[in-house]
Amino acid sequence: MFHGGWYGMGIGMGWMWIFWVLVLAAIVAVLVWALAASRRSAAGRESPEEILKRRYARGDITKEQFEQMRHDLE
Numbered sequence: 001m002f003h004g005g006w007y008g009m010g011i012g013m014g015w016m017w018i019f020w021v022l023v024l025a026a027i028v029a030v031l032v033w034a035l036a037a038s039r040r041s042a043a044g045r046e047s048p049e050e051i052l053k054r055r056y057a058r059g060d061i062t063k064e065q066f067e068q069m070r071h072d073l074e
Helices: 004-042 050-058 063-073
Strands: none
Touching: 050 063
8 A cells, every 4th residue: 555655755765866976976076177277277377587588588578678677586
């Protein structure tokens, strides 16, 4: 008489487990993405001296400007 009730509850509990596994997977995915993004931004940073050298190499600034700016950075 009550066998249908137990069967229905088993299906509901199965869906609940799937829901929580998906929620946990989404949280892990967001954390992994955030960690990877922070590593990418940290790796892409240049020091002020590297930026200054690159600007001088491109010809954006003169040697005198380069020397003065390098002195200011020190």
